[in-house]
Amino acid sequence: MAVRVHAVDDGFVVDGEWEGCAAANAFLKHLAGRAFSAATVRAYAFDVLNLARFLIDRDLGFTAVTPVTVFEWIDWQGVRRDPRPGAAPRRGRQRAAAASTINRRVAAVRALFEYLVMTGVRADNPVPSPRRGQGLRPSARGLLGHLGPGRPRTGGRLVRQPRLLPESLDADAVDGFVSSLRTHRDRAMVWAMLLGGLRSAEVRSLRLADVDFGRRRLRVLGKGSKERVVPVDAVFFTELSAYLRLERPPGLVTPECFVVLRGPTVGAPVTEAGLRSLFRRHRELSGAGRVRPHRLRHTYGTELASAGIDLMVLRELMGHVSPETTA
Template sequence: MKTIHEFLEYLQYEKNYSKETIKNYEIDLLDFESYLSVHHLTKQKLTYNDARDYVRFLSEEKKESATTVSRYISALRTYFNYLVSEDELEKNVFSLVKLPKKGKHLPKFFYYNEIREMLESIDRSTAVGQRDYLLIHLLYATGVRVSELIGIQLEDISLDRKQIKILGKGAKERYVYFDDQTKACLQIYLKEARPSLAGKKKNNDLLLNQNGGPLTARGVRYLLNKIIRKTSIEKNISPHMLRHSFATSLLNEGCDIMSVQELLGHANLSATGIYTHVTNDRLKEVYYKAMPRAKK
């Protein structure tokens, strides 16, 4: 039987999955292997009912959200498809398992005054502070995914053009752009902070940790939580919330959704649909400008 490790290598080298996706798949599949062991089950003898039981276990016993359960099912479908293609299994028992219905909700985002408060809370007198300051600027100014952020290499950045080459999902390249404030942060970081963090280590990753190695997705989440705790903002934070904030800001300022789609790196417009919410103030403004009877 092909191992999970072999499957993950297949995703990396043949399917060009991102490091973040591969890591999530690994966690989900190892959880599944533990479940099989505890319940004395094997992949070869697994039935459709067993697959449905596992999904119920995730939802009812582990109390996982619909989004997380869907991620597990997606990982397992892909894994079992791989095993079938390698003639290790005769059928994919997860192919008929239905994804749980997700409740519709507006993406959570930060207003610009909250972004500003986060930036002002950072002590920029240290190399670490300068890096954290740049971190917030990059996430908000470009809307990149955390996996894309930590993958930025020095040669990907053009300060003159104020653009960064990004390797997105499915190894698709695109360019994102940044403003003058972010450019200034980048210049200071590259000249002062990064050499201090790198020390004697040589690598081309833009964002470094305190040991001179590349910053990880987990490290980014840790730093964001550390930053927001120093503010008066009573919200949870994640890299994706800053991506939501980027998209919301553009739409509120009148940017068309097709352009937002391109900047976010979405393969189709339906994925960008969740960002078509706008703030209530903006909706009110649009209404009074457009509704004939509301015009004075």
């Protein structure tokens, strides 16, 4: 039986013929008990799953993981040399992971072993901690010295990670993609990302009660259960109104705004897999291959920054915790 992640009533579990399943599931339950969001717990589960598949592939035991094993796991994933998203793998090689993806997986596995140390299962954490700075970070940063020293770094990175500018989309790509959409629901979801800067998860979890048609605002529950109020252009509310009037099943009690319109799960909230499938299908139909949910959000932020909006205001609209992320 292959090792995999699947959803259960109280979260996610790693299941299969792997000796680390019990420890991994105890860790995931620990995260859920600390009120981590379901999406975060799911991400941790898949990061641990990647380690499990490596250990199975190399016939290595979970309890025998050492720092050398961790670096072998990093090599096994393969670091993408071209930092651009979507870069094609070289002939004869499997698609390599981005440096940011590998660092995220390493951080998740480091947290797993830290939990095992805390609970007395292991005596040490085998995931190495990289060298840190010497405490010489400037007290003020930014062009005008308007940013503080930032949050202290924790965990660190074992793979050098290039700092790339956010990728925005040109008007032709957006127009081509939107013109291929066939329902008011789909257009409303895309406009929420492009004209409101919502993350894909925020669009899927948006509730009818969070929509203020009068003021043309949305109340958004973002990362870390942080709420923000976002004004959105009228074109979004036009499509949303048409969707609610013409497409959403009448009498539906589902609190989420966007639901499945056909098939056996009609009336259920749009899922992450469903949204990915929607974007993949319409990228093929429109030929706008660069359109992704998060690039729509990046385009929103880039356009506002180009228009000269204050950095602190943009930070609030984007739902960023740190100004450094926005800058």
